[in-house]
Amino acid sequence: MHLDDRRVPTARITQNVLSAGGPAGGGEAVLFVHGNVSSAAFWRGTLLALAGEHRPFAVDLRGFGDSDPAPVDATRGLRDYSDDVLALLDALGLESAHLVGWSMGGGVVLQALRDRPSAVRSVTLVNPVSPYGFGGTNGPDGALNHPDGTGGGAGAANPDFVRLLAAGDRSDDSPVSPRNVLRSTYVKPGTVIADEDALVESMLSTRVGEDHYPGDAATSEAWPGVAPGDRGVLNALAPTHLRLDDLHTIDPKPPILWIRGEADVIVSDTSLFDLAHLGALGVVPGSPGTPAQPMVAQTRAALQRYGAYDEIVLDCGHSPHIERPEEFRAALIDHLKRS
Template sequence: MIKLPTMPGITTQQVATSRLLQHVRLSGPESGEPVIFIHGNVSSGTFWEETMLALPEGFRGIAPDLRGYGESEFKPVDATRGLGDFADDVLALADALGCDRFHVVGHSMGGSVAFQVLATAPERLQTITLAAPGSPYGFGGTKDLDGTPCWPDFAGSGGGLVSPEFAGLLAVQDRGIDNPRASPRLVMNSFYWKVPFRPAREEELLSSMFTIRVKEDHYPGDMVKSANWPGVGPGVIGPNNALSPKYVGDMVERILAADHKPPILWIHGADDQIVSDMSFFDLGTLGKIQAVPDWPGEEAFPPQPMKGQTRRVLQRYIEAGGYFHEIELADCGHSPYLEKPKAFNNAFHALLHKK
């Protein structure tokens, strides 16, 4: 297991919860208002350290490594529950730390987990900050703003979307740049943020990517053959399958029907290539630009309108009595809290005080 260094002001702790042993980064006073930070896929809580250290006085930063990432205990993710395992782990951590109510911040897949926490226990949330979150309707294989599946079996989503080369290089902790399509360093610096941005802690963040468990029962996860393009559908284990729209269920309707609706901030980069309406990690986009052969066309399998889906759900959240504020940052990619920390923190801190 990789042991990652921490920045001055960040402490770590192994917290025994009712579900698993979770490795957690902490900042601020123990008596402060709890803010739980949820990291994205192929990363760990390391990504949140600068943001945790910038919290206003009186707030307590809590950044767990999700199961299968970082230094937390490994347990498989049951993808048929969608992101339920991750959400329940977050709530179990809050219980173990005595956090009856808390703020939650989620990036990318962590934003998708935050949506699931909102659907599961809305009364426990004070505010929600979504940094470039995945669509509430999952990743891949849907065609319109309401999350309609392209195919009945949700082909084009799940573990089959992951490059085997990329997964293999993660497994051997390859720090080079020899493979232009699959090098973890090049993927990070090309897609996690907008070129030419390079984070000061590039080596630590790259090491954080290597903490994901590349193994049969986690990443990239299993898959099934499909008669529908592109020929594979979601399996039943691992985070990439948990992100499939096949397993979203009634999450959106539960969010909209909840009596308690905490205020939401959605902040994202205008130049995000991972979560966008033309994502370069979506088979619809890759088929359209002829990077993947035999694309069945715009009507059958268009690029997933990921941001449009999120906007539609959050507009419905307002109509159901909630509040949300959207900020799109110019000249910014997939990690607004790292690329544009001043703008991100100004909006984020204002929401913390709004509650």
């Protein structure tokens, strides 16, 4: 079995798509959506494992991999990405598909579900971003810490990581090099990563700049002094732009499977990427006591309102499909069969 890699013109942009099982394939279509600072390459093993009984695809989102580097209008939240995904389904002649989204990709597939539920046979969320974005909120219902969304957006990115990403750094010289970020935060520390070099190359495919990663930074008078801008990836994830609190109102409601790693330090109730939590730890000085964003609790609250969901917790970090591939695939395949 091999993977096909092709660029697919759509009504919006031309998107790069990985697939397994040949162009026609067999079985129901399953579309995989990657997370931030990555690409479809993170799904390679999963695609090969599902080929035959299913028709698996993985897309490079705009600004990642080999898809067009179209700019991201962050004021639309994740809709630039989700609209691209829906346009891809149209271009492939698919009336509906099972959608699988990891990290930021989880937010993308939830936005697609919100906007066109008839196109979604089922949803699988893999360590998804909170329905209330990343940073700047508190409580299970995602209340803003400050009206301007302070604490979220591009200004929260580590500038040294951004610099090394832009430079194409493949070394492990810096603790915030892409390779070391992969080892320390994408997976549970100590995990042996298969095809590590290929995954680092996938991370380095990320376009860097104000229209892409991390986006344009804005300042705030409130602590910690950064607020969301209007362009780029991290601003699209900001709580002032992304808010998926009405999923329970859609019809029909396809079943949702939520798979997460219990040792995740990226999407967590105590995320090491949340400036509020870093303030509580004393890493970011001057915290007035702003509470950490309870990301997992927020997702659970939204899914409980939604109703038709199951939650599976694995002993791993942010990337169950990389760290616990057999357990991940077994849970996914069972979900697909029941959907």
